[in-house]
Amino acid sequence: MLKRASALLFGLAFAALAHAAGDTFEAGKNWFPVEPPQPTSTGDKVEIVEVFSYACPACNVFQPTVDKLKAALPANAELVYLPASFRPDEDWPVFQRAYYTAQALGIADKTHQATFDAVWKEDGTLHIADPTTHRPIKPLPTIEIVAALYAKFGVKAEDVVATAKSFAINAKMKNADAQLKAYGVDSTPSLIVNGKYRLTVVSAGGIDKVIPLVKFLIEKDSASH
Helix, strand or coil: CCCHHHHHHHHHHHHHHHHHHHCCCCEECCEEECCCCCCCCCCCCCEEEEEEEECCHHHHHHHHHHHHHHCCCCCCCCEEEEEECCCCCCCHHHHHHHHHHHHHHCHHHHHHHHHHHHHHCCCCCCCCCCCCCCCCCCCCCCCCHHHHHHHCCCCCCCHHHHHHHCCCHHHHHHHHHHHHHHHHHCCCCEEEEEECCCEEEHHCCCCCHHHHHHHHHHEEEHHHC
């Protein structure tokens, strides 16, 4: 009886929080179930996955919101990154490889924003994008060019290249591609909440709705337990 009462009170509190936030989010409109739900990598914490690419102009625009989201997450949630390689004939696979290499070398926290800047800022060292078409107007970057950038963060360029071409990084990239299919993600940026719920800026109803929607889904997932 006590367990039922506690569950009821928790559910009422959850509904009150959602109402207080002033937002009504609907399944199939603002967020979509991931079927079947996928395993997470954050232990007891609710996992928030951002699917992104350094080559994606929308991801670059979204990046400040991701930083705000990370700072706004409750203590029981954690943000992780999943680089996509949706355009194999362009620079997406190189940047997927670059992220996992930085992660393996322990410099991803330092290189993440720097890589976006190197791609999208006017003086970027990886490529400069045409402001109208968002297409690169320099030759596509190689992992060796990325290594020169990452060498500024306390690693040797040759170690970056060697790590990038290792079996471990190839395996991570293969697993990432499989994960994207399992999530049902077909665009960047996308967010996955605890392996169960998928959303985008568009589905959320705008960039200002993303953080409230993620918090709503965290509460929803917690209530389900």
